Amino acid sequence: MNSPTRKRQRAGAGAVSEAAWAFLNDALTDDIGASWERWGLEADQALFLKGPPPAELWSQFRDVVLKRWILERPGSRPSLWWRYDAPRLPRGTYEECFWDGMLPEPRLRVGGVGTALQDVLAYVPVSYLGVPKYWQDHEEASISPEIVPINPENPPTFESQASYLDRFGLMTASERRRVDSARFSPESVIDILAGARRLSNDSQANG
Known part of the structure; x- marks a missing residue:
């Protein structure tokens, strides 16, 4: 059964998998999703993913993720922000x-x-x-x-x-x-x- 924390994290996630939503929020743990999907998300290996690769996931959900993240953890950013949005x-x-x-x-x-x-x-x-x-x-x-x-x-x-x-x-x-x-x-x-x-x-x- 999903915990209240997981339910709150998935609010607004739409059809994205639980593992993908947790990944977007830096909350992916070994008890979420299948091991091959977790590895596929972290290593950006499309063959092991149920849905879009990390870059597309971030593009689709970045606004909702960042809105909640900044509200709860001001002065920091999730790892995908560092990967895709940080200054180059x-x-x-x-x-x-x-x-x-x-x-x-x-x-x-x-x-x-x-x-x-x-x-x-x-x-x-x-x-x-x-x-x-x-x-x-x-x-x-x-x-x-x-x-x-x-x-x-x-x-x-x-x-x-x-x-x-x-x-x-x-x-x-x-x-x-x-x-x-x-x-x-x-x-x-x-x-x-x-x-x-x-x-x-x-x-x-x-x-």
Whole structure:
């Protein structure tokens, strides 16, 4: 039986599947939908989807998702906003790469110890909520002498989502008034990535 929370999340979802609606709202868990559909949504693999791919889902439902999200969590945005709507890095940032001009402008790094794998290795840059998704844990075997593992006592820190949105002028005056001052404090990459699922095959550079 669906919980009251799920019923509330699905309000206005129309014919979209429960898994797709949860995915749009960053609420997809292992007990929602079939495992193949969850994987298809997260990896953007159309063959495993019951309905539209993530880009079409977001285009169709972004307004209703964002309206509720901003009301409940001012000063932040869901992961698909970061993937599709966040400001883009200018063309020429990654010259001669197919993803040049397609990647979201990242959140500013403000401190901490650790090297994102994409900064050294030949990785297509992949981010989650505006920060690099892949790092070397301090307990893992060394990937490269150039990679500095995350220091758990002093992990990489980034500007908060609220600070990013404020820097780009992406909050209305009404939203900004409702953002608690604590939400402007820098965030640890460990905390930011806590909600990200590590897929073995990211099919695109997402936000």
